Amino acid sequence: MIELLSQAAFWLFIIVTVGSAVVVVFHKRVIYSAFALLFTFFGVAGLYVFLAADFLAASQVLIYVGGILTLIIFGVFVTAKIYTMTIPQQTHQRFLALIPVLVIAGVLMYVLFTADWKVIDHPNQPTTARLGKLLLTTYLVPFEVASVLLLAALIGAMRLARPREEDHEQ
Protein backbone atom coordinates (compact mmCIF):
# COMPACT_ATOMS: atom_id res chain seq x y z
CA MET A 1 0.00 0.00 0.00
CA ILE A 2 2.61 2.51 1.15
CA GLU A 3 4.99 1.20 -1.53
CA LEU A 4 2.35 1.72 -4.21
CA LEU A 5 1.53 5.24 -3.00
CA SER A 6 5.19 6.14 -2.97
CA GLN A 7 5.62 4.82 -6.52
CA ALA A 8 2.59 6.84 -7.64
CA ALA A 9 3.98 9.97 -5.97
CA PHE A 10 7.34 9.42 -7.63
CA TRP A 11 5.82 9.24 -11.11
CA LEU A 12 3.61 12.21 -10.34
CA PHE A 13 6.70 14.26 -9.51
CA ILE A 14 8.40 13.06 -12.71
CA ILE A 15 5.39 14.08 -14.81
CA VAL A 16 5.10 17.46 -13.08
CA THR A 17 8.81 18.18 -13.49
CA VAL A 18 9.16 17.17 -17.13
CA GLY A 19 5.74 18.44 -18.19
CA SER A 20 6.19 21.88 -16.72
CA ALA A 21 9.75 22.06 -18.07
CA VAL A 22 8.32 21.47 -21.55
CA VAL A 23 5.86 24.33 -20.95
CA VAL A 24 8.76 26.57 -19.84
CA VAL A 25 10.59 26.00 -23.11
CA PHE A 26 7.72 25.92 -25.59
CA HIS A 27 5.08 28.35 -24.35
CA LYS A 28 4.70 31.55 -26.32
CA ARG A 29 3.81 33.75 -23.36
CA VAL A 30 6.74 34.60 -21.12
CA ILE A 31 4.54 34.77 -18.01
CA TYR A 32 3.40 31.17 -18.52
CA SER A 33 7.01 30.06 -18.89
CA ALA A 34 7.90 31.83 -15.65
CA PHE A 35 5.02 30.26 -13.73
CA ALA A 36 5.63 26.82 -15.20
CA LEU A 37 9.15 27.08 -13.81
CA LEU A 38 7.51 27.16 -10.37
CA PHE A 39 6.22 23.62 -10.89
CA THR A 40 9.54 22.45 -12.36
CA PHE A 41 11.47 23.63 -9.30
CA PHE A 42 8.84 22.09 -7.08
CA GLY A 43 9.00 18.75 -8.89
CA VAL A 44 12.79 18.69 -8.59
CA ALA A 45 12.45 19.32 -4.85
CA GLY A 46 10.09 16.35 -4.70
CA LEU A 47 12.68 14.17 -6.46
CA TYR A 48 15.27 15.24 -3.88
CA VAL A 49 12.92 13.95 -1.19
CA PHE A 50 12.91 10.57 -2.94
CA LEU A 51 16.71 10.65 -2.88
CA ALA A 52 16.50 11.04 0.94
CA ALA A 53 17.97 14.55 0.68
CA ASP A 54 15.47 16.40 2.86
CA PHE A 55 17.64 19.44 3.56
CA LEU A 56 18.43 19.87 -0.12
CA ALA A 57 14.73 19.61 -1.01
CA ALA A 58 13.73 22.30 1.45
CA SER A 59 16.60 24.53 0.34
CA GLN A 60 15.54 24.03 -3.27
CA VAL A 61 12.01 25.26 -2.54
CA LEU A 62 13.26 28.02 -0.26
CA ILE A 63 15.92 29.42 -2.59
CA TYR A 64 14.67 28.68 -6.10
CA VAL A 65 10.91 28.88 -5.61
CA GLY A 66 10.86 31.44 -2.79
CA GLY A 67 13.68 33.66 -3.95
CA ILE A 68 15.02 33.34 -7.47
CA LEU A 69 11.73 32.67 -9.24
CA THR A 70 10.01 35.56 -7.46
CA LEU A 71 12.75 37.81 -8.81
CA ILE A 72 12.32 36.34 -12.32
CA ILE A 73 8.58 37.02 -12.17
CA PHE A 74 9.28 40.50 -10.85
CA GLY A 75 11.47 40.98 -13.91
CA VAL A 76 8.74 39.64 -16.21
CA PHE A 77 6.24 42.05 -14.65
CA VAL A 78 8.27 45.11 -15.54
CA THR A 79 8.72 43.87 -19.12
CA ALA A 80 7.02 46.18 -21.62
CA LYS A 81 3.67 44.96 -23.02
CA ILE A 82 3.53 41.76 -20.96
CA TYR A 83 -0.12 41.19 -21.81
CA THR A 84 0.39 41.06 -25.55
CA MET A 85 4.03 40.10 -26.08
CA THR A 86 4.77 36.61 -27.42
CA ILE A 87 8.14 34.96 -27.79
CA PRO A 88 9.03 33.74 -31.28
CA GLN A 89 9.14 29.95 -31.32
CA GLN A 90 10.65 29.15 -34.73
CA THR A 91 13.97 27.39 -34.80
CA HIS A 92 16.79 29.03 -36.68
CA GLN A 93 20.27 27.57 -37.29
CA ARG A 94 19.17 23.98 -36.78
CA PHE A 95 22.55 22.44 -37.57
CA LEU A 96 24.56 24.82 -35.38
CA ALA A 97 22.12 24.20 -32.54
CA LEU A 98 22.65 20.48 -32.90
CA ILE A 99 26.29 20.76 -31.77
CA PRO A 100 25.65 22.02 -28.18
CA VAL A 101 22.64 19.72 -27.90
CA LEU A 102 24.73 16.66 -28.78
CA VAL A 103 27.61 17.75 -26.52
CA ILE A 104 25.32 18.26 -23.52
CA ALA A 105 23.45 15.02 -24.20
CA GLY A 106 26.79 13.19 -24.49
CA VAL A 107 28.06 14.55 -21.18
CA LEU A 108 24.79 13.64 -19.44
CA MET A 109 24.84 10.12 -20.89
CA TYR A 110 28.49 9.70 -19.89
CA VAL A 111 27.69 10.68 -16.31
CA LEU A 112 24.61 8.48 -16.29
CA PHE A 113 26.47 5.35 -17.35
CA THR A 114 29.81 5.80 -15.60
CA ALA A 115 28.85 7.34 -12.26
CA ASP A 116 29.10 5.14 -9.20
CA TRP A 117 25.43 5.19 -8.13
CA LYS A 118 25.21 4.27 -4.49
CA VAL A 119 22.12 2.60 -3.09
CA ILE A 120 21.64 3.18 0.64
CA ASP A 121 19.63 0.60 2.52
CA HIS A 122 18.41 2.95 5.28
CA PRO A 123 16.70 5.86 3.53
CA ASN A 124 15.06 8.90 5.11
CA GLN A 125 17.70 9.62 7.70
CA PRO A 126 17.95 13.29 8.58
CA THR A 127 20.89 14.87 6.82
CA THR A 128 20.91 18.33 8.37
CA ALA A 129 23.33 17.72 11.23
CA ARG A 130 25.79 15.78 9.07
CA LEU A 131 25.69 18.45 6.36
CA GLY A 132 26.35 21.14 8.96
CA LYS A 133 29.34 19.29 10.37
CA LEU A 134 30.82 18.65 6.93
CA LEU A 135 30.36 22.28 5.88
CA LEU A 136 32.25 23.53 8.93
CA THR A 137 35.04 20.92 8.86
CA THR A 138 35.95 19.21 5.57
CA TYR A 139 34.41 21.78 3.25
CA LEU A 140 35.10 24.90 5.30
CA VAL A 141 37.10 26.71 2.60
CA PRO A 142 34.54 26.34 -0.24
CA PHE A 143 31.80 27.29 2.22
CA GLU A 144 33.63 30.46 3.25
CA VAL A 145 34.47 31.34 -0.36
CA ALA A 146 30.78 31.07 -1.26
CA SER A 147 29.86 33.28 1.72
CA VAL A 148 32.38 35.94 0.71
CA LEU A 149 31.06 35.84 -2.86
CA LEU A 150 27.48 36.34 -1.65
CA LEU A 151 28.59 39.16 0.65
CA ALA A 152 30.34 40.85 -2.26
CA ALA A 153 27.17 40.52 -4.37
CA LEU A 154 25.13 42.01 -1.53
CA ILE A 155 27.42 45.00 -1.10
CA GLY A 156 27.57 45.44 -4.86
CA ALA A 157 23.77 45.50 -5.09
CA MET A 158 23.61 48.13 -2.35
CA ARG A 159 26.21 50.23 -4.14
CA LEU A 160 24.20 50.08 -7.37
CA ALA A 161 20.90 50.87 -5.65
CA ARG A 162 22.35 53.87 -3.84
CA PRO A 163 21.56 57.31 -5.31
CA ARG A 164 24.62 58.71 -7.07
CA GLU A 165 26.55 61.71 -5.73
CA GLU A 166 25.38 63.97 -8.61
CA ASP A 167 21.74 63.26 -7.73
CA HIS A 168 22.31 64.55 -4.23
CA GLU A 169 23.85 67.84 -5.35
CA GLN A 170 20.92 68.80 -7.54
Added chain:
Amino acid sequence: MLETIIILIKVWAVLIALVSGAAIMTWVERKESAVMQDRLGANRADILGFRVIGLFQPLADGLKMFFKEDFIPDRADKFLHTLAPILAFFPALVTFAVIPFGDVLKIGDLVIPLQIAKLNIGYLYLLAFGGLAVYGTVLAGYSSNNKYSLLGGLRAAAQMISYEVCLGLTLIGLIMVYSTLQLDKIVQQQGELLFGFLPVWGIFLQPLGFLLFFPAAIAETKRVPFDLPEGESEIIGYYTEYSGMRFGLFYFAEFVEIIVLAALVSTLFFGGYQVPYLYADGFSFPWGGHWVLPNLIIVLLQLASFGLKIAFFCWLQVLIRWTLPRFRYDQLMRLCWVGILPLAILNILLTGLILLLIKP
Protein backbone atom coordinates in the same frame (compact mmCIF):
# COMPACT_ATOMS: atom_id res chain seq x y z
CA MET B 1 -2.26 0.33 7.18
CA LEU B 2 -3.16 1.53 10.68
CA GLU B 3 -0.45 4.18 10.48
CA THR B 4 -1.87 5.50 7.22
CA ILE B 5 -5.34 5.75 8.78
CA ILE B 6 -3.97 7.58 11.83
CA ILE B 7 -2.12 10.06 9.60
CA LEU B 8 -5.27 10.64 7.53
CA ILE B 9 -7.30 11.25 10.70
CA LYS B 10 -4.71 13.75 11.93
CA VAL B 11 -4.68 15.58 8.60
CA TRP B 12 -8.48 15.66 8.54
CA ALA B 13 -8.72 16.93 12.14
CA VAL B 14 -6.18 19.70 11.59
CA LEU B 15 -7.82 20.73 8.34
CA ILE B 16 -11.25 20.92 9.94
CA ALA B 17 -9.87 22.82 12.92
CA LEU B 18 -8.05 25.32 10.70
CA VAL B 19 -10.94 25.97 8.35
CA SER B 20 -13.59 26.27 11.04
CA GLY B 21 -11.17 28.38 13.06
CA ALA B 22 -10.81 30.68 10.08
CA ALA B 23 -14.61 30.93 9.78
CA ILE B 24 -14.82 31.94 13.44
CA MET B 25 -12.00 34.44 12.87
CA THR B 26 -14.12 36.29 10.29
CA TRP B 27 -16.71 36.73 13.04
CA VAL B 28 -14.03 37.80 15.54
CA GLU B 29 -12.77 40.37 13.07
CA ARG B 30 -16.25 41.82 12.60
CA LYS B 31 -16.94 41.90 16.33
CA GLU B 32 -13.58 43.41 17.21
CA SER B 33 -13.93 46.12 14.55
CA ALA B 34 -17.35 46.92 16.01
CA VAL B 35 -15.93 47.18 19.52
CA MET B 36 -13.02 49.36 18.37
CA GLN B 37 -15.42 51.67 16.52
CA ASP B 38 -17.84 51.81 19.45
CA ARG B 39 -20.79 50.19 17.73
CA LEU B 40 -22.71 46.93 17.86
CA GLY B 41 -21.77 44.72 14.97
CA ALA B 42 -22.56 41.55 13.12
CA ASN B 43 -25.72 40.73 15.05
CA ARG B 44 -28.35 40.60 12.30
CA ALA B 45 -27.77 37.15 10.79
CA ASP B 46 -30.38 34.92 12.40
CA ILE B 47 -31.83 31.46 11.95
CA LEU B 48 -35.51 31.29 13.01
CA GLY B 49 -35.02 34.33 15.21
CA PHE B 50 -31.95 33.00 16.99
CA ARG B 51 -29.00 35.33 16.66
CA VAL B 52 -26.39 33.91 19.11
CA ILE B 53 -24.27 37.10 19.23
CA GLY B 54 -23.87 37.12 15.46
CA LEU B 55 -22.23 33.71 15.20
CA PHE B 56 -24.28 32.87 12.11
CA GLN B 57 -22.54 35.67 10.25
CA PRO B 58 -19.74 33.42 8.80
CA LEU B 59 -22.44 31.09 7.51
CA ALA B 60 -24.27 33.99 5.87
CA ASP B 61 -20.97 35.25 4.41
CA GLY B 62 -20.20 31.86 2.92
CA LEU B 63 -23.69 31.51 1.39
CA LYS B 64 -23.48 35.02 -0.01
CA MET B 65 -20.15 34.28 -1.70
CA PHE B 66 -21.46 31.06 -3.25
CA PHE B 67 -24.42 32.84 -4.81
CA LYS B 68 -22.58 35.92 -6.04
CA GLU B 69 -21.80 36.16 -9.72
CA ASP B 70 -18.55 34.39 -10.49
CA PHE B 71 -17.08 37.10 -12.68
CA ILE B 72 -13.97 36.92 -14.84
CA PRO B 73 -13.02 40.13 -16.66
CA ASP B 74 -13.36 39.89 -20.42
CA ARG B 75 -9.70 40.25 -21.37
CA ALA B 76 -8.39 38.44 -18.28
CA ASP B 77 -6.38 35.25 -18.53
CA LYS B 78 -9.02 32.72 -17.51
CA PHE B 79 -6.68 29.87 -16.58
CA LEU B 80 -4.35 31.97 -14.43
CA HIS B 81 -7.29 33.90 -12.98
CA THR B 82 -8.67 30.61 -11.65
CA LEU B 83 -5.29 29.27 -10.54
CA ALA B 84 -4.38 32.33 -8.44
CA PRO B 85 -6.83 31.90 -5.51
CA ILE B 86 -5.88 28.21 -5.29
CA LEU B 87 -2.19 29.09 -5.14
CA ALA B 88 -2.97 31.66 -2.44
CA PHE B 89 -4.92 29.21 -0.29
CA PHE B 90 -2.61 26.19 -0.55
CA PRO B 91 0.53 27.45 1.29
CA ALA B 92 -1.59 28.87 4.13
CA LEU B 93 -2.94 25.38 4.83
CA VAL B 94 0.16 23.23 4.34
CA THR B 95 2.42 25.22 6.66
CA PHE B 96 0.47 23.85 9.62
CA ALA B 97 1.71 20.32 8.83
CA VAL B 98 4.95 20.75 10.80
CA ILE B 99 3.48 22.51 13.83
CA PRO B 100 3.13 20.14 16.81
CA PHE B 101 -0.17 20.55 18.63
CA GLY B 102 0.50 18.12 21.48
CA ASP B 103 3.13 15.74 22.79
CA VAL B 104 2.06 12.09 22.39
CA LEU B 105 -1.31 10.41 22.77
CA LYS B 106 -1.16 6.88 24.16
CA ILE B 107 -4.00 4.49 23.36
CA GLY B 108 -3.06 1.07 24.72
CA ASP B 109 0.29 0.22 23.11
CA LEU B 110 -0.20 2.80 20.37
CA VAL B 111 1.86 5.98 20.69
CA ILE B 112 0.60 8.73 18.41
CA PRO B 113 2.72 11.86 18.06
CA LEU B 114 0.36 14.84 17.82
CA GLN B 115 1.97 16.44 14.78
CA ILE B 116 1.26 15.69 11.14
CA ALA B 117 4.84 15.60 9.88
CA LYS B 118 7.80 15.19 12.23
CA LEU B 119 10.17 16.85 9.83
CA ASN B 120 13.84 17.18 10.63
CA ILE B 121 13.87 20.38 8.58
CA GLY B 122 10.65 21.86 10.01
CA TYR B 123 11.98 25.40 10.12
CA LEU B 124 13.11 25.33 6.48
CA TYR B 125 9.77 23.80 5.48
CA LEU B 126 7.97 26.69 7.14
CA LEU B 127 10.03 29.31 5.34
CA ALA B 128 9.81 27.47 2.02
CA PHE B 129 6.02 27.18 2.01
CA GLY B 130 5.61 30.61 3.58
CA GLY B 131 7.49 31.95 0.58
CA LEU B 132 5.01 30.30 -1.80
CA ALA B 133 2.23 32.62 -0.65
CA VAL B 134 3.56 35.39 -2.88
CA TYR B 135 2.65 33.51 -6.09
CA GLY B 136 -1.11 33.60 -5.58
CA THR B 137 -0.92 37.33 -5.00
CA VAL B 138 1.32 38.07 -7.96
CA LEU B 139 -0.65 35.83 -10.28
CA ALA B 140 -3.94 37.43 -9.24
CA GLY B 141 -2.47 40.85 -9.96
CA TYR B 142 -1.25 39.78 -13.38
CA SER B 143 -4.16 37.69 -14.60
CA SER B 144 -6.83 40.32 -13.92
CA ASN B 145 -5.60 42.43 -16.84
CA ASN B 146 -6.07 45.57 -14.79
CA LYS B 147 -3.21 47.96 -14.29
CA TYR B 148 -4.10 48.68 -10.67
CA SER B 149 -4.20 44.97 -9.90
CA LEU B 150 -0.84 44.53 -11.60
CA LEU B 151 0.63 47.32 -9.48
CA GLY B 152 -0.87 45.72 -6.39
CA GLY B 153 0.74 42.43 -7.35
CA LEU B 154 4.10 44.15 -7.82
CA ARG B 155 3.82 45.85 -4.43
CA ALA B 156 3.02 42.49 -2.90
CA ALA B 157 6.01 40.80 -4.56
CA ALA B 158 8.44 43.49 -3.38
CA GLN B 159 7.02 43.52 0.14
CA MET B 160 6.94 39.78 0.57
CA ILE B 161 10.44 39.15 -0.81
CA SER B 162 11.86 41.81 1.50
CA TYR B 163 10.10 40.55 4.60
CA GLU B 164 10.95 36.94 3.82
CA VAL B 165 14.62 37.83 4.23
CA CYS B 166 13.91 39.51 7.57
CA LEU B 167 11.67 36.66 8.72
CA GLY B 168 14.36 34.08 8.05
CA LEU B 169 17.05 36.04 9.90
CA THR B 170 14.94 36.89 12.97
CA LEU B 171 14.55 33.20 13.76
CA ILE B 172 18.24 32.23 13.41
CA GLY B 173 18.89 33.26 17.03
CA LEU B 174 16.16 30.91 18.21
CA ILE B 175 17.57 28.07 16.12
CA MET B 176 21.00 28.69 17.67
CA VAL B 177 19.62 28.58 21.20
CA TYR B 178 17.66 25.34 20.78
CA SER B 179 20.19 24.01 18.22
CA THR B 180 17.62 22.14 16.12
CA LEU B 181 15.47 22.86 13.08
CA GLN B 182 12.83 20.42 14.26
CA LEU B 183 9.77 22.19 15.65
CA ASP B 184 8.66 19.39 17.98
CA LYS B 185 12.14 19.33 19.54
CA ILE B 186 12.03 23.10 19.99
CA VAL B 187 8.73 22.74 21.85
CA GLN B 188 10.02 19.82 23.93
CA GLN B 189 12.99 21.89 25.08
CA GLN B 190 10.63 24.70 26.07
CA GLY B 191 9.14 22.37 28.71
CA GLU B 192 12.30 22.56 30.80
CA LEU B 193 12.93 25.12 33.52
CA LEU B 194 15.36 28.00 33.81
CA PHE B 195 16.73 28.82 37.33
CA GLY B 196 14.38 26.13 38.62
CA PHE B 197 11.14 28.05 38.12
CA LEU B 198 10.97 29.89 34.76
CA PRO B 199 9.86 27.82 31.73
CA VAL B 200 12.49 28.02 28.95
CA TRP B 201 10.14 29.67 26.49
CA GLY B 202 11.57 31.38 23.43
CA ILE B 203 10.33 34.77 24.62
CA PHE B 204 12.64 34.63 27.68
CA LEU B 205 15.68 33.49 25.69
CA GLN B 206 15.06 35.55 22.55
CA PRO B 207 13.06 38.67 23.51
CA LEU B 208 14.59 40.71 20.69
CA GLY B 209 13.97 37.85 18.27
CA PHE B 210 10.27 37.86 19.15
CA LEU B 211 9.94 41.64 18.83
CA LEU B 212 11.48 41.44 15.36
CA PHE B 213 9.69 38.28 14.23
CA PHE B 214 6.15 39.34 15.03
CA PRO B 215 5.97 42.52 12.89
CA ALA B 216 7.89 40.81 10.06
CA ALA B 217 5.41 37.93 10.12
CA ILE B 218 2.41 40.28 10.10
CA ALA B 219 3.93 42.03 7.10
CA GLU B 220 4.26 38.63 5.43
CA THR B 221 0.51 38.04 5.89
CA LYS B 222 -0.18 41.42 4.24
CA ARG B 223 -2.56 42.74 6.90
CA VAL B 224 -2.94 46.30 8.18
CA PRO B 225 -0.61 48.10 8.93
CA PHE B 226 1.16 46.40 6.01
CA ASP B 227 -1.80 45.95 3.64
CA LEU B 228 -0.45 47.95 0.70
CA PRO B 229 -0.77 45.03 -1.75
CA GLU B 230 -4.47 44.75 -1.03
CA GLY B 231 -5.06 48.46 -0.41
CA GLU B 232 -8.51 47.92 0.99
CA SER B 233 -9.54 51.48 1.72
CA GLU B 234 -8.18 53.61 -1.12
CA ILE B 235 -5.55 52.20 -3.44
CA ILE B 236 -7.08 49.20 -5.11
CA GLY B 237 -5.01 46.07 -5.00
CA TYR B 238 -4.36 42.68 -6.45
CA TYR B 239 -7.78 41.05 -5.98
CA THR B 240 -9.96 43.91 -7.17
CA GLU B 241 -11.17 41.84 -10.13
CA TYR B 242 -12.23 38.87 -8.02
CA SER B 243 -15.75 38.11 -6.89
CA GLY B 244 -17.79 35.29 -5.43
CA MET B 245 -15.96 32.29 -4.05
CA ARG B 246 -12.75 33.18 -5.87
CA PHE B 247 -12.56 36.30 -3.72
CA GLY B 248 -13.74 34.12 -0.86
CA LEU B 249 -10.62 31.97 -1.13
CA PHE B 250 -8.32 35.00 -0.85
CA TYR B 251 -10.36 36.29 2.06
CA PHE B 252 -10.33 32.92 3.76
CA ALA B 253 -6.60 32.38 3.14
CA GLU B 254 -5.95 35.57 5.10
CA PHE B 255 -7.76 34.20 8.15
CA VAL B 256 -6.06 30.82 7.89
CA GLU B 257 -2.76 32.73 7.78
CA ILE B 258 -3.71 34.57 10.97
CA ILE B 259 -4.26 31.27 12.76
CA VAL B 260 -1.07 29.70 11.37
CA LEU B 261 0.93 32.75 12.42
CA ALA B 262 -0.60 32.64 15.92
CA ALA B 263 0.24 28.93 16.15
CA LEU B 264 3.77 29.63 14.95
CA VAL B 265 4.38 32.42 17.45
CA SER B 266 3.13 30.28 20.32
CA THR B 267 5.16 27.28 19.10
CA LEU B 268 8.42 29.16 18.72
CA PHE B 269 8.26 31.73 21.51
CA PHE B 270 5.56 30.71 24.00
CA GLY B 271 6.14 27.03 24.59
CA GLY B 272 3.66 25.67 22.04
CA TYR B 273 1.48 23.06 23.70
CA GLN B 274 3.50 23.17 26.94
CA VAL B 275 1.75 23.99 30.18
CA PRO B 276 4.23 25.29 32.77
CA TYR B 277 5.29 22.54 35.24
CA LEU B 278 3.31 19.87 33.38
CA TYR B 279 5.44 16.88 32.41
CA ALA B 280 4.75 13.58 30.68
CA ASP B 281 3.47 12.03 33.94
CA GLY B 282 1.70 15.00 35.52
CA PHE B 283 2.38 18.27 37.31
CA SER B 284 5.46 18.67 39.45
CA PHE B 285 5.87 22.10 40.94
CA PRO B 286 9.21 23.74 41.74
CA TRP B 287 7.98 24.49 45.29
CA GLY B 288 7.46 20.80 45.89
CA GLY B 289 4.37 18.76 45.29
CA HIS B 290 3.62 16.26 42.61
CA TRP B 291 0.31 15.51 40.94
CA VAL B 292 0.14 12.44 38.73
CA LEU B 293 -2.29 12.64 35.82
CA PRO B 294 -3.33 10.10 33.16
CA ASN B 295 -2.05 10.60 29.61
CA LEU B 296 -5.45 11.57 28.20
CA ILE B 297 -5.89 14.45 30.68
CA ILE B 298 -2.37 15.68 29.91
CA VAL B 299 -3.07 15.64 26.17
CA LEU B 300 -6.32 17.55 26.70
CA LEU B 301 -4.51 20.10 28.89
CA GLN B 302 -1.84 20.52 26.21
CA LEU B 303 -4.43 20.97 23.47
CA ALA B 304 -6.29 23.52 25.61
CA SER B 305 -3.06 25.38 26.34
CA PHE B 306 -2.13 25.51 22.66
CA GLY B 307 -5.64 26.57 21.72
CA LEU B 308 -5.66 29.36 24.30
CA LYS B 309 -2.30 30.67 23.10
CA ILE B 310 -3.48 30.61 19.49
CA ALA B 311 -6.70 32.42 20.45
CA PHE B 312 -4.70 35.08 22.29
CA PHE B 313 -2.39 35.78 19.33
CA CYS B 314 -5.29 35.78 16.86
CA TRP B 315 -6.97 38.38 19.05
CA LEU B 316 -3.75 40.38 19.26
CA GLN B 317 -3.42 40.44 15.46
CA VAL B 318 -7.01 41.60 15.02
CA LEU B 319 -6.41 44.24 17.69
CA ILE B 320 -3.33 45.51 15.82
CA ARG B 321 -5.26 45.53 12.57
CA TRP B 322 -7.99 47.79 13.95
CA THR B 323 -5.60 50.05 15.91
CA LEU B 324 -2.83 51.08 13.56
CA PRO B 325 -3.04 53.10 10.34
CA ARG B 326 -1.22 51.87 7.24
CA PHE B 327 2.48 52.40 6.65
CA ARG B 328 3.61 54.46 3.67
CA TYR B 329 5.46 52.36 1.09
CA ASP B 330 8.91 53.83 1.78
CA GLN B 331 8.33 53.45 5.53
CA LEU B 332 7.43 49.82 4.98
CA MET B 333 10.66 49.15 3.09
CA ARG B 334 12.73 51.18 5.54
CA LEU B 335 11.29 49.22 8.48
CA CYS B 336 12.45 46.01 6.88
CA TRP B 337 15.87 46.86 5.45
CA VAL B 338 17.03 49.54 7.89
CA GLY B 339 15.10 48.54 11.00
CA ILE B 340 14.50 44.83 11.36
CA LEU B 341 17.35 43.43 9.24
CA PRO B 342 20.32 45.03 11.10
CA LEU B 343 18.69 44.31 14.47
CA ALA B 344 18.17 40.68 13.43
CA ILE B 345 21.86 40.39 12.53
CA LEU B 346 22.75 42.03 15.86
CA ASN B 347 20.51 39.48 17.58
CA ILE B 348 22.38 36.63 15.87
CA LEU B 349 25.73 38.13 16.94
CA LEU B 350 24.63 38.64 20.56
CA THR B 351 23.13 35.16 20.76
CA GLY B 352 26.33 33.67 19.39
CA LEU B 353 28.45 35.60 21.90
CA ILE B 354 26.31 34.60 24.86
CA LEU B 355 26.20 30.95 23.77
CA LEU B 356 30.00 31.02 23.44
CA LEU B 357 30.36 32.45 26.96
CA ILE B 358 27.91 30.01 28.59
CA LYS B 359 28.96 26.81 26.86
CA PRO B 360 32.69 26.20 27.30
